[in-house]
Amino acid sequence: MPPFFLYDINIMFEALFAALATIVSGPSLFFLILGVLIGLVVGVIPGFGGTVGLSLLLPFVFGMEPVSGIAMMMGLLSVVATSDTFPAVLIGVPGSVSAQATVMDGFPLAKKGQAARALSAAFFSSLFGGLFGAVLLTMVIQIAKPIILAFGTGEMLMLAIFGISVVGTLTGSSIFKGLVAACLGMIIGCIGISPASSEYRLDFSTILEVQNPVVMYLGGGIHLMVVAISIFAFPEIVELLRSNKAVSEKAELEKSGWFKGLRDFLSNKFLVLRCSFIGSLIGLIPGIGGSCIDWISYSHAKTTVKNNENFGKGDIRGVIGPESSSNSKEGGALIPTLLFGIPGSGGTAILMGGLILLGVDPGITMVDTQLDLIYTIIWSLAVANIFGAIICVAMAKPISQLTTINFTILAPFLISLILFAIFNSTRSWGDLIFATFIGVIAVYMKRFDYSRVALMIGFVLSDSIETYLYQTMQFYTFSELFIRPIFLVLILISAFSIYSGIKIINKKDKIANTKSDLLNAKSRPQWIFLILLSVISLYTIFVTDHLQYLGKIFPISVGLFMFLFCIIIGIQMFISKSGSKVFHDVENLLLENTEIRSQWLTIFWFISPLFLSVFIGFYISIGLFVFIFLSKIARVSFRFSLISSIGVWIALAAISHFMIMDFPPGILQSYIELPWPIN
């Protein structure tokens, strides 16, 4: 077969423009915009990503005319990764999985009063990424087959290892603390059914009865959004509540935020291009999943730009990089979906279900027989991105004003929103309980400089590494593996990534040594936390030991490494003097500040609605919490508090109605039968 561009370029262009005409004319444009609007809302609400959004659409899609249905689904899917930036930048909570890395620099920028700049730079990058994905999809859909098939399990394993290798570039000043955090992430990732031996691991079934609700919950594994939200949002919100200020440290937002964002985007065009390419490429390979793409491109941005000292403290390039890739991955992920019927991401998996409902069968024959529908999908992707970006840019400035309001007033709404988002992950009590656990650990990780990013990356890649490691060993011999070119190239890239990680840490050492002795002072809580981490690692080794070889080898190895790293940190802490970089306790800096609220008090506020829910159910308790918090702690007027809590109730009822979801009931509900929605 000659390359496609030699023999049917005319046919291709004809089909391409015919598809554009169908999209922008008639009812499909209406459905596209409807999809875009739903997608924007879904992206903004933390915990709802494209996966949830699309599954909401499915019942409506059934029976629609195919082009309109495709337009609506693509409209939704294309803009989620754009609008999920709002909460990431404004409140430090990723709106969906693809905004995890945006939090790193987006939120510090908001603290500097530059929320509008960060948002618009993100939207332009996202727009470019989306269009890049669409163009790539158009160009390679007919020739992508060998590329995708060249990535065997060995290559996927190396990609996952490459993902882990970026931990070095993203972690704090102590490499061992970063490694401990990554191991902890992998251990959390091991919870649930083991991929190779189908055994239940780390679900407390050794201590509790198997039908205990905790064991049943953990048997399903901990959901990604539960970890992502609790690890990032929980400590940030606790910290903001303690300081009792607005997110933005300046009362006035900086002027010309919108335009500045565009300029940032333009002056970093090559970074945008590179990150878009990374996003599409990794999206193209089914099996690795979209959740580590933003970290890889964040690390790429950090290692390849000049003057990267401000990364993590509000460098606009730390927003531009991951935003370009998070949206370009959808175009990439569509290729295996359409070509083989094997979805490359969570969102495209549901999209495929929707396409089947519409009577469109994605698969190997689609390229030959339904090329027009493929172009419809591509155009929907492109047009939706443009609409989505325009709307988001227009909203950036007004919504940024939120960051100037005192956080104590915003807090009850955010806490309700976050608890709701966490609960929505698998809609069970366990989500809330384990999110609280992980959140509290995250507060201390932040305080003692254990990298939370490392934990997240470890968690995300845990399953891939274990699965592919085992499969690679089965499929290939050592010598077969080392003649595969892509495998070797990936080894080189990983080695380079580790090298740059070491370089960055050395640089950090110099900076760390100039910091105040107070920050790096010895303190007892640091020891307690380290001992707790060692106990977790030993526990992991202990309770997985009875499993089959294939089920236990991975958690035990990770546990051993984690214990080893804990010992190293312990020795360092033992022999070092106060002021050494192995010590780190942000709390020391805050001791003199008497206006600050106590840490445990704010944590208690955070979880108080949960205690309340045990008795009166989640729905009643959330509104009550908003009311009590606003009137007693934020001390706003009675009227405002009342209206706010009723507003929250109405909003929750609406969501409950449209999403067919029930809220966790309390003891009250088990005694008395109550009407919707308080049942």
Added chain:
Amino acid sequence: MLKKILAVLAASLFSVTAALAVDYSGKTVTMWIPFKAGGGSDTWARAIGPAFSANLPGNPTVVVKNVTDGKAIGASNKYFAEHGKDKDGMVVFGTSGSVQMPFIFKDERVRYNYKNMVPIFASGTGGVVYVRKEMGVTDIIKDFDKFKSSKLVYGSQGKTSLDAVPILAFDMMGVDVNVVYGMKGRKAGRAAILRGETTVDYQTTASYLKHVRPLVEKGEMVPIMTWGAPIGGKVERDPNFPDLPAFPEVYEAVTGNKFKGTEAKSWTALFYAGFATQKYVMLPKSAKKDVVKAWQNAAAAIVNDPAAMKVLNKKLGKYDQVTGSKALKSALKKATSIDSKSEKFLQSWKDTK
């Protein structure tokens, strides 16, 4: 006077029967699906949902509720905890092979019991085994020695999933297949054989027709057998693939043994649970008689509606949709119960290797 009393009595009787008659008008009926949106069972539920809506008395809105709390087992347990004593049929349960398999393998987490359910509607499917062209096997019976001596690698989701059917089948044929675990679903298995990392694979009929048959036509893959279809109480050739032998037939030809005994019985039990009648719509046993009847009538009406059947056949392949109290009961019994000898065998087989 007597007339009056009779009239009142008749009126009250009439109103009682009217109150008893099932009427869902203006109501929303929920199908509880213990799987993610967009997957096979979800697609199936969303396809039959509107058909039930059109055929139930009062034409209720039928919505699908995807419950994923605790995965398939947890979500199924939850259904019985919350709706196991319902009488009104407002929330029905949709199961699949992945709910039946842990029940058959007696996973200790299972709290549901098929004895407490009334089947309303069941859909079956089949499966096709295929190999890569390079193996040079075109007829598994004639080329069996070639097949047996080839490098056989199979990508599996786990021994107690639907993959118990192929893995036990390979064992019974006496072929040495290297089973690589950790595949995330049959899609991942298909991806692996496309890459050439595995050499033998199977797909359910719908997926085979859509994704593998084009490759067969291009000459990249070769189908060698099906799991068969239940015809007249036996597992016979799948009518969708009359040219391919069914597994029992292959077994008899290559081993020289009759398809009998504990192994064959166990395999057949797994086949019924995983394929023959794989997906069920069910009500809890506590449901009122006329509720059950209303649902069963609706199911029968769907099967007689060619338009609805066209949609279903397209999604699931052309297999029997089982309706009618008797047929359903015997199908469900086959799909979920197992004699003690086979059970013992499966339990020890599960732990080997």
